[in-house]
Amino acid sequence: MNRFSTPQCHSCPSYHLSLLHCCGKDEQEEIGLHKTAQQYVAGQVIFREGSRALGLYCVHDGIIKISKTGGDGKEQIVRLAKGGDMLGYRGLVTGTLHSASAVALDTCTVCLVRKEDFFQEMSNNSVFSNGLIQLLSKTLGETEERMLHLAYKPVRERLAEALLLLLRTYRSKDQPDSLSFSITREDLGALMGTTKETSTRMLSEFKAEGMLSTHGSAITILDTMRLVNIATQYD
Structure with missing residues (x-):
């Protein structure tokens, strides 16, 4: 895990796909003052199932697997994430521990937005909160469909x-x-x-x-x- 210069939202190649595009220029600058970014190589863990949610993870580039471990110890990949995707928002919204793990499948860059900034946007930015609701709904629908296909x-x-x-x-x-x-x-x-x-x-x-x-x-x-x-x- 390597530290480096944090990418800026407005110059992100996946900006138009990110939930953060719902934020205005001033809000993005405020978020940018406090967010951090880290690079990961294949196999490195971004966060583990059962760990505390530290903030909102935004994938700048690379591919990440979101997986759960069953009672028999077997891993099940729930979905894949790429540039522009958000991770960890469920734990933030519900105030619970991460329900799945996020692990890099190749070299990737991930930004971490502070909890405080996430909840500030949720409270004061209706476009952001509506976008989050749509994201939660979309992810739930896709996960349900995948689980149905895996079963039948x-x-x-x-x-x-x-x-x-x-x-x-x-x-x-x-x-x-x-x-x-x-x-x-x-x-x-x-x-x-x-x-x-x-x-x-x-x-x-x-x-x-x-x-x-x-x-x-x-x-x-x-x-x-x-x-x-x-x-x-x-x-």
Whole structure:
């Protein structure tokens, strides 16, 4: 975990996607006076499930997994976060401990907005508070849909859906047509709601069918439309 110069909101490449774009220029400057930023490499923890919420986390760049650990000790990836996404707001709003962990999947930069500034915006900025409500609603809806798919979709369909999610998440405005990304088989299994062994076996099947190629942890999608057809077969 490295300290460096804190990025400014107005120059953030994901500014238009961030909840902080609901703040005015003066409010952003005030937030910027107190917020901090840190860089993380793949595998580093941003916050742990069960820890106290320190503030509002805003992803400047990079990919982060949000995961929970079941009673059997197995990890389940609930969602993925990228530039412009907010983390930790649920614990702040409810005054509870973090319900999930956030871990970097690659090199990323994350800003931390103070609790005081977060609650100041909630109290005095109706645009910000309305945006937060919409964000909570959107996240809840997406999580419910993913959990439903994990419960009822066969493993083959879940793999196709996970690969398409990873493709959308890793694509950037600099590389909008990129068809490649890297992920460990453990993380892919946790995203699918299955084991490393099953995810590895299913990947090999997809590779043999010509839908993708692999090189180490790197995956390149070769037939997007076929993955879409498999992922939506039971929708």
